[in-house]
Amino acid sequence: MSFGGPQWPQEPQRQGQQGQQGYGEQGREAYGQQPGGHGQQGQQGQGQGYGQGAGGYGYPGPQGGGAPAPFLGAPAPGPQGGAPGPYSGPQGGGPQGGGPTPDWSALADASASRARRKRLLTIGGGVLAALVVGAVVATAVVATGKEDDTAKNGGGTPTAPASPTGSPTPEPTFSSVAPPPPPNPKDYISDPKKDRAPLTAEGLFPGRKLTMDGRPYTKGATSATANCAAVTQGGLGAVLKKNGCQKVLRATYVRDGVAVTVGVAVFPSEAAALKAKNQATGGIAPLTGAGVGDFCRATVCLRRSNAIGRYAYFTQAGFTNGKKVTTADRGVFRSSDDLGTFAFNQIYARGKSQASAAAGAPRQ
Numbered sequence: 001m002s003f004g005g006p007q008w009p010q011e012p013q014r015q016g017q018q019g020q021q022g023y024g025e026q027g028r029e030a031y032g033q034q035p036g037g038h039g040q041q042g043q044q045g046q047g048q049g050y051g052q053g054a055g056g057y058g059y060p061g062p063q064g065g066g067a068p069a070p071f072l073g074a075p076a077p078g079p080q081g082g083a084p085g086p087y088s089g090p091q092g093g094g095p096q097g098g099g100p101t102p103d104w105s106a107l108a109d110a111s112a113s114r115a116r117r118k119r120l121l122t123i124g125g126g127v128l129a130a131l132v133v134g135a136v137v138a139t140a141v142v143a144t145g146k147e148d149d150t151a152k153n154g155g156g157t158p159t160a161p162a163s164p165t166g167s168p169t170p171e172p173t174f175s176s177v178a179p180p181p182p183p184n185p186k187d188y189i190s191d192p193k194k195d196r197a198p199l200t201a202e203g204l205f206p207g208r209k210l211t212m213d214g215r216p217y218t219k220g221a222t223s224a225t226a227n228c229a230a231v232t233q234g235g236l237g238a239v240l241k242k243n244g245c246q247k248v249l250r251a252t253y254v255r256d257g258v259a260v261t262v263g264v265a266v267f268p269s270e271a272a273a274l275k276a277k278n279q280a281t282g283g284i285a286p287l288t289g290a291g292v293g294d295f296c297r298a299t300v301c302l303r304r305s306n307a308i309g310r311y312a313y314f315t316q317a318g319f320t321n322g323k324k325v326t327t328a329d330r331g332v333f334r335s336s337d338d339l340g341t342f343a344f345n346q347i348y349a350r351g352k353s354q355a356s357a358a359a360g361a362p363r364q
Contacts, residue, residue, distance in 0.1 A: 234282020
């Protein structure tokens, strides 16, 4: 059997409308044709506004009711010797004999024309500004796209820094030959030409105790011999001899009244060890001494065998008091498994150590 392994501002208010209202009908009320405003006291002979008659800012007519004259030049003295008015021009012409009335419609049209020009300038400026902003944004988008393309393509080709002497820095070279794979430990425990490390019982079974899965065992006696058949029971000796056994190393371990002897037989090849494992009959002889008495003599014990590389290993387990082992004695089976696993681990460790040394790696 096997024992196991290793993710813009608002549109300006139209000046023409204000001119028609401020200097039109309301202007007539304030400046002359209808008494009121600044000229309400003109009928009493007092000055109205800045003039002497009821005409407000204009010159008084025959009855003192003339309308203001348009802006034509320097002011002239009034007919009564009063203060000069702000306007100059022919007298009369009004309904009361006053001066001519300004062309309010022309003034309003001029004001409206100025407002339209200002509005067109404002709209034109807004359109121009929008075009400038759009051109800036488009330029930024194109520049960003170029940067993204550069990033996706890995950027420009990097250049190697110049060496301190100014000569080009040599590029590293790599071998096209793949390194060899690390050595296989099993190769070293399968071939006697590689498996050349010292092999002794104390080296294979070191220390005085061992623990497997928390279960401690005390080691008893150990032995090593080239007479393989001498340390066997039943037909195992003949099997070992027929397959070229070279050496047998043994050790006994005890725990809770159960003793187990483990024996490791060395063969010249992996094939020979495998044959011995398959042909095994009988078992390894129990090893007594060093505090361990006779066991597995004239009674039923548990025998097992396995192989790895050019090594075959065998166990024999039983009670130290001579009691017969049955299938219900799980402790005996567990102890046999523990010592078989231990033997496997020790043999594989031997191969791993030699493989590491051959590869120049530190031992693990």
